[in-house]
Amino acid sequence: MSDSVQHHDHGRTFQPDIEDSPYSTHQLMAEALERLLIEKGVFTTEALRRQIELQDSRTPAQGSALVAKAWVDPSFRQHLLEDVNGAAEAVGIEAGDIPIRALENTVDLHNVIVCTLCSCYPRQLIGLPPDWYKSRAYRSRMVHEPRVVLAEFGTEIADDVEVRVHDSTADLRFIVLPMPPDGAEQMAEADLAALVTRDCMIGVSVPKGAGE
Ligand code: FE
Numbered sequence: 001m002s003d004s005v006q007h008h009d010h011g012r013t014f015q016p017d018i019e020d021s022p023y024s025t026h027q028l029m030a031e032a033l034e035r036l037l038i039e040k041g042v043f044t045t046e047a048l049r050r051q052i053e054l055q056d057s058r059t060p061a062q063g064s065a066l067v068a069k070a071w072v073d074p075s076f077r078q079h080l081l082e083d084v085n086g087a088a089e090a091v092g093i094e095a096g097d098i099p100i101r102a103l104e105n106t107v108d109l110h111n112v113i114v115c116t117l118c119s120c121y122p123r124q125l126i127g128l129p130p131d132w133y134k135s136r137a138y139r140s141r142m143v144h145e146p147r148v149v150l151a152e153f154g155t156e157i158a159d160d161v162e163v164r165v166h167d168s169t170a171d172l173r174f175i176v177l178p179m180p181p182d183g184a185e186q187m188a189e190a191d192l193a194a195l196v197t198r199d200c201m202i203g204v205s206v207p208k209g210a211g212e
Pocket of ligand 1: 117118119169
């Protein structure tokens with residue numbers, strides 16, 4: 001069987017190849033470092049590929065499970081507020097070495113996270129950040145006009161609720177602990193976890209049915 005390439009209609013749209021944009025200094029430095037480390041036998045190409053695959057495979061499910069457990073288990077909630085990494089480890093979730101702090105939403109306070117510098121994000125618990133989280137518009141506007149940006153996400157925060165914006169860094173990451181939905185006491189933990197979306201843990205959204 002011979003190889004073949006299916007050509008579709010190229011006359012309509014043009015998407016630039018990613019190679020078309022010039023390499024940045026940091027991309028060049030990262031690639032040079034990567035090649036050196038492989039050359040020196042510090043790690044292999046296969047090990048690096050596996051690590052990237054592992055990073056890419058992380059989803060918000062780990063974070064959702066932690067939030068749901070915190071909603072039904074007050075002592076776990078306390079543990080999570082004191083030490084996210086330790087609380088996660090206690091239930092078999094690997095949260096990594098970088099400290100993560102849980103920001104608890106209340107009837108008076110709504111928390112939202114941003115990284116004004118780049119894209120620091122609790123990847124171990126909620127996966128890779130969405131493109132908008134890395135955009136300049138989000139990084140700058142969330143600081144200057146958080147209520148306006150939140151409204152654009154469909155999240156209206158009442159005037160009497162304080163909005164607090166937290167700037168993530170390379171050394172400290174955050175995850176928002178949203179308010180539980182009404183009737184959470186009667187719900188199963190798995191059903192509660194299904195309500196905790198990625199955006200709820202970033203703080204640009206709230207769980208369906210939560211009293212905010
Ligand atoms: Fe960052």
